[in-house]
Amino acid sequence: MNILYLEQERVLLKEKLNTGFSNQAKLLFIYDFFEKILATQNQNLVGSYLPEFLSDYIHCLASWTVCGMKAEVHKLLIKQAEKIFETGFTTSHIAFEGIVKRLKDDFEKLQKILNGKNLETFEPKAYFPLLEEEAIKATGITIGVIESVTIKINKAKNETKFIIVPSEKEIEEKITEQIKQSWQNAINISKKYVRKVHPYHEVIISFDNKAGFCKGNSLGTALTLSFIEEILKTYNSPVTIKVGEGIAFTGGMNEQGKISNTSFEIIKQKVELLFYSGMNLFIVPKDEEESANEKLDDLKKEFPERDLRIIGIEDINDLLNRRNIIEIKKQPIAVRTGKFIKKNWAAVAVILFLSAIISFFVIRDIDTNPVSFVADGSKIYIKNKSGKVLWDKDINVPKYLIGQPNFLKSTILIVDINSDGVNEVVTARERIKDEQISSDPNIKCYDYSGNIIWKYSFKDEVVSELEELNTEYSSLLCDTFTINGEKSLFLISNNGNSFSSAISRISLLDGRRQPGTFWASGHIMGAFIKDIDSDSKPEIVGFGYDNGFEDIVFFVYEIDTLTKVRPTTEKYLIRNYPIADMKAYIRFPKTDYEIYHQTRTPSLVTGSFSDEEQSRKYTFGFAKNKDNSEPTISFRIDYNFKDIDLVILSSYRVQRDTLVARGILKPPYTDTKEYCNLIKSKLLFYKNGKWVKREELDVTSQN
Numbered sequence: 001m002n003i004l005y006l007e008q009e010r011v012l013l014k015e016k017l018n019t020g021f022s023n024q025a026k027l028l029f030i031y032d033f034f035e036k037i038l039a040t041q042n043q044n045l046v047g048s049y050l051p052e053f054l055s056d057y058i059h060c061l062a063s064w065t066v067c068g069m070k071a072e073v074h075k076l077l078i079k080q081a082e083k084i085f086e087t088g089f090t091t092s093h094i095a096f097e098g099i100v101k102r103l104k105d106d107f108e109k110l111q112k113i114l115n116g117k118n119l120e121t122f123e124p125k126a127y128f129p130l131l132e133e134e135a136i137k138a139t140g141i142t143i144g145v146i147e148s149v150t151i152k153i154n155k156a157k158n159e160t161k162f163i164i165v166p167s168e169k170e171i172e173e174k175i176t177e178q179i180k181q182s183w184q185n186a187i188n189i190s191k192k193y194v195r196k197v198h199p200y201h202e203v204i205i206s207f208d209n210k211a212g213f214c215k216g217n218s219l220g221t222a223l224t225l226s227f228i229e230e231i232l233k234t235y236n237s238p239v240t241i242k243v244g245e246g247i248a249f250t251g252g253m254n255e256q257g258k259i260s261n262t263s264f265e266i267i268k269q270k271v272e273l274l275f276y277s278g279m280n281l282f283i284v285p286k287d288e289e290e291s292a293n294e295k296l297d298d299l300k301k302e303f304p305e306r307d308l309r310i311i312g313i314e315d316i317n318d319l320l321n322r323r324n325i326i327e328i329k330k331q332p333i334a335v336r337t338g339k340f341i342k343k344n345w346a347a348v349a350v351i352l353f354l355s356a357i358i359s360f361f362v363i364r365d366i367d368t369n370p371v372s373f374v375a376d377g378s379k380i381y382i383k384n385k386s387g388k389v390l391w392d393k394d395i396n397v398p399k400y401l402i403g404q405p406n407f408l409k410s411t412i413l414i415v416d417i418n419s420d421g422v423n424e425v426v427t428a429r430e431r432i433k434d435e436q437i438s439s440d441p442n443i444k445c446y447d448y449s450g451n452i453i454w455k456y457s458f459k460d461e462v463v464s465e466l467e468e469l470n471t472e473y474s475s476l477l478c479d480t481f482t483i484n485g486e487k488s489l490f491l492i493s494n495n496g497n498s499f500s501s502a503i504s505r506i507s508l509l510d511g512r513r514q515p516g517t518f519w520a521s522g523h524i525m526g527a528f529i530k531d532i533d534s535d536s537k538p539e540i541v542g543f544g545y546d547n548g549f550e551d552i553v554f555f556v557y558e559i560d561t562l563t564k565v566r567p568t569t570e571k572y573l574i575r576n577y578p579i580a581d582m583k584a585y586i587r588f589p590k591t592d593y594e595i596y597h598q599t600r601t602p603s604l605v606t607g608s609f610s611d612e613e614q615s616r617k618y619t620f621g622f623a624k625n626k627d628n629s630e631p632t633i634s635f636r637i638d639y640n641f642k643d644i645d646l647v648i649l650s651s652y653r654v655q656r657d658t659l660v661a662r663g664i665l666k667p668p669y670t671d672t673k674e675y676c677n678l679i680k681s682k683l684l685f686y687k688n689g690k691w692v693k694r695e696e697l698d699v700t701s702q703n
Contacts (some may be wrong), residue, residue: 006036006045006049009033009036010049010052013030016029016138021132021134022135022143022145023059023063023064024064024135024143025134025135025138025139025143027060027061029138029139030053031076031077031080033049034050034053034057034084037049037050038080047650047654047671050089054084054090058093058099061077061103062099064077064103067146067276068142068146068274068276069141069142069143070276071110071114074103074110078100078107081096081100085097085100088648088649088650088671089650092649101614110276110277113306114303114306115305116305118307122246122278124242125226125243126149126221126223127146127148127248128218128221128223128250129146129248129250129270130144130145130146130147130215131143131270131273133215136269142273144273146209146248146274146277146279147219148209148222149207149208150206150208151204151206151227151229151230152203152204153203153204154202155200156200157200159200160183160199160201160202160203161203162176162205163203163204164179164205165206165207166207175215175216177217178216178220178223179223181220182227183227185253185255186228186231187231188257190228190231190237193232193239194237203227205223216252216262217252217260218250218251218252220251220253220259220260221249221251221252221253221259221313221319222248224253224316225243225326228241229242236331237331239328239330240328240330240331241320241326241327241328242326243326243327244281244324244325244327246278246280248274248281248282248283249282250262251283251285251313253316257315257316257317258314259285259316260285261287261288262288267284267285268291270292271292271310272295272299274308275299275308279308280307280309281308281309282308282311283311283319285312285313286312287312288312289310289311292312293310296310367384367385368390368448369384369423369448370383370384370390370414370423370424371384371385372385372387373408373412373414375402377396377397377402378394378395378396378397379392379394380397380427390448390450391449393450394431395427395430395431396431397411401606405607406526406610409477410476410478410526411477412428415487417487422448423448424446424447424448424453425445425446426443426445426477426508427443427444427446428442428443429474441455441457442456442457442473442474443455443457443458443475444456445508455511456491456506456511456513457475458491458504459471459473460502462574462575462576463574464572464574464575465572465573467498469495470495470497472497473493473494473496474493474494475491475492475494476491476492476493478527478528479527479528479529479540480508481559483505483559486507486508486509487508487509488505488507488514489508490503490504490540491505492527492542494524495523499521500521501519501521501523501544502517502524503517503524503527503540504516514561515561515562515563516559516560516561516563517563518564519564519577520546520555520565520574521547521548521565521568521572521573522545522546522548524542524543525544525545525609526542526543526544526609526620527540527542527543528540528541528542528609528611529541532556538558538559539556539557539583540556540559541611541618542554542555543604545604546568546572546587547572548572549568549587550590550600550601551587551589551684552587552588552622553586553588554584554585554618555582556584556585557580557581557582557583558583562578563577564577564578564579565577565580566579566580566582567582567686584641586683586684586686587685588602589682590602591679592656593652593665596659596665603622604621604623605620605623608621612636616639619635619636620634621634621635621649622634622635632648632649632651632652633646633648633649633652633679641685642685642694643694644683646679648670648671648675652670653669653671681694685697
């Protein structure tokens with residue numbers, strides 16, 4: 001495909017995105033452009049053009065609704081979204097995978113509706129379809145929204161005033177005349193049930209979906225019904241009306257209450273819009289009923305089980321007499337009385353309001369139970385359930401990690417250690433004075449008031465062939481688990497001056513050391529407890545560095561009361577303890593890019609280790625910069641501990657591809673299947689005491 005053509009299409013797309021089109025239409029424009037880019041199968045072109053519009057694409061995709069558009073369109077959008085996910089460009093957009101899943105779920109619901117299963121539940125309102133005419137012209141696809149309004153009525157002094165939300169002038173000008181006619185019709189109907197109607201009102205009309213492209217008078221019927229319903233509520237009428245569920249209306253309404261036509265073309269487009277939705281009844285002008293049913297019959301050729309009915313109506317009285325559309329019933333006297341008291345008992349309302357405010361602040365001030373915390377970079381603030389800060393501690397959290405829950409969980413734990421209903425707070429990483437570094441405990445437990453309950457420092461002594469390791473360890477919070485009825489806290493402790501690390505266990509109640517320590521020859525960067533095989537014997541799942549192999553490692557072992565060590569090279573092996581029985585142990589060697597930069601081991605993204613239960617994968621990322629904040633490659637380990645996917649991040653791709661282009665690094669280029677397979681081919685798996693490649697795993701398992 002000609003690069004000049006793509007550039008012209010790019011400029012055209014930018015112009016469209018800067019116009020007043022809806023997000024639905026914008027997504028279709030982006031879809032067409034992305035299809036042209038992806039069709040080139042040129043990774044350089046994809047990498048050049050796709051990221052520019054990715055934020056707009058994801059924003060529009062997040063607001064996309066399957067309601068109102070042909071099923072085939074949704075299939076194509078979902079298929080393209082999956083392709084884009086595979087490119088790796090969406091990795092930094094953590095919500096993307098969830099957005100695609102939501103679209104698939106919504107599309108599945110739509111398919112069930114098209115096959116005759118009525119799954120949707122709607123708030124009983126007078127809905128009306130709106131067409132986005134400019135978008136229809138630009139795409140050739142029926143685009144619109146199923147809109148409704150919320151009405152609020154107040155008495156006014158001198159004139160009746162209509163306030164429209166959103167208050168866009170062009171919307172107001174298009175529908176002002178219809179609003180006045182619908183209001184007068186509603187007042188005339190309401191006077192049959194309300195003895196005295198105030199002459200002037202302030203009427204607030206809020207478009208629930210805020211579509212912004214309402215034209216003409218086709219909302220007249222729905223608006224009249226909405227007005228009547230709210231007027232009767234406002235005046236506490238003895239009679240109420242309510243529109244049935246899943247009913248949409250179209251057609252204007254003149255001063256005599258007669259429903260006016262739209263056009264034969266528009267009515268067919270609106271039938272199509274509602275056909276691909278959960279609506280089950282469409283009320284149209286009587287003269288357009290035949291055309292609407294013709295379109296419905298045409299659509300049912302593909303989906304004959306779709307349960308959508310069309311009814312033609314002549315005027316407002318005809319409409320109000322249809323009990324399958326409008327429910328009219330008397331309001332019980334007790335209910336009316338209650339509403340009257342509620343409306344006029346202002347003094348009591350004020351007293352109750354003030355009492356509630358006073359109670360809130362009293363409860364807020366006397367509630368001393370820690371429930372949550374926030375970090376600002378230099379302090380952690382402990383809060384109660386009302387959000388009041390109870391106390392704080394000096395704990396450094398890098399700015400880029402303030403929003404990282406995995407990192408924060410290794411720093412603060414709010415837990416009820418003695419099951420008395422009041423929470424305690426366990427901390428790590430508190431700032432201490434220089435002269436106290438060797439003596440001040442690293443882990444501290446505070447009561448609800450911030451008073452110390454217990455302290456703990458990890459000070460175990462171990463040796464390797466290389467050295468006798470000192471006892472200066474910094475500990476992080478790992479996870480909690482109850483063993484033999486006692487709540488335990490697992491800690492990750494890394495040697496500040498050398499390579500040793502350990503996962504150990506203490507009592508949550510009093511900080512006493514408990515048996516069971518797992519030693520590693522390289523710092524452990526994250527871990528959690530999980531029963532991976534559902535045998536009621538939980539495991540530790542972790543990741544970190546191994547100084548012996550000079551690799552990143554992922555590991556799994558079963559929790560017990562033994563002291564044991566993770567396998568490594570002979571020089572770095574922790575002595576005098578048995579080798580742990582590893583349920584999984586995988587090495588991730590350096591890439592050619594890291595070898596070129598002479599890094600001893602790849603860096604890990606702090607706080608990136610997570611368990612994605614929906615996709616059944618464990619994930620973490622290699623980091624590029626010194627503060628371990630910017631990812632380069634994201635690894636996704638399947639629950640079977642054999643199959644591993646990886647995603648190349650764009651920043652890494654650009655830097656490595658530059659070196660490849662200069663001939664410094666060998667091809668293939670970075671964001672290619674060949675390069676991903678090259679990285680996978682270097683992964684090593686620990687099986688029966690040996691390191692094997694992925695292709696050897698299944699063979700080894702059979703021996």
